Amino acid sequence: MAATLVSPSRVQVVSRVLAAVVGGYAFCWGLTAFGLAGLYAAGMAFHDAEHLSAMLAFLAYLAVFLWAIAARSLVRVWAVLLAGGAAMAGAASFIQSLLV
Template sequence: MRITGHHPLWRIAAAVLGGYAFTWGFIALGMAGAFALGMSFHDAEHLTAIIGFLIYLVLFLWAFAARSLARVWAVTAGGALVMAGAASLIQHQLT
C-alpha cells in the first residue's frame, strides 16, 4: 500500500465521521427497535448509547487497521444509511 500525502487525513475522516454516522444509525435503529418491542424509551436510549460507544471505539480502531480505505467508507457510510432508513421506517410504524 502506497501512502500519499492525504491518505492519513482520509483515514482520520473515515474513523471520526464514518464511525459517528454508523454509530448514529445503530443507536437510532436500536432505540426504535427496542421501543417497538416494548422496552421503555429511556431504557432503550441508555442501552443503545452504551453499546454505541463500544461500536464507535471498534470502528475507530478498525478504520486505521483495515487495508482498504474504500471498504471502511463503504461499511460505515453504507451501514449508516441502511440503519437510519430502517430506524425511520420503524418510527413511522409506531406513530
C-alpha cells in the same frame, strides 16, 4: 525476499482519520437510532432503550474507529461506514413510522 514498506501519503492518512471519526460517528448514529427504535418497538421503556443504545454505540464506535485505522481498503471502510449508517438510520425511520 524482503518486503518494502510504503509510507502512506498525507491524503491517505487524513482520509483514514476522517473515515474513523466522521464515518464512525455516522455509523454509530445509525446504530443508536436503529437500536432505540427497535428496542422501543419491542416494548422497552423509551429512556431505557435510549441509554442502552447509546452505551452499545459507544462500544461500537471504539471498534469501528480501530477497524477504520487498521483496515487495508480505505474505500471499503468508507462504503461500510456510510452505507451501514444510512441503512440503519433508514430502518430506524421505517420502524418509527410503524409506531406512530
